[in-house]
Amino acid sequence: MPELPEVQALSEVIAEQFAGQWIARAELGSLSALKTYDPPIDVLGDATLLGTGRRGSS
DSSP states (O other): OOOHHHHHHHHHHHHHHHTTOEEOOOOOSOGGGOSSOSSOGGGGTTEEOOOOOOOOOO
16 A cells, blocks of 8 residues: 555646546556445546545545
């Protein structure tokens, strides 16, 4: 499991580089990457990335 600073840094990099970009499709690299994900990953296809964030407790 990534440490909190690594998750925050990744979130910031993704937001800086990809916010406002259109998502053609999304694929799951590993089932363990999404333990509980709602809505399902296929709703990301044909969407626009508005920003990023993280959830969880420290």
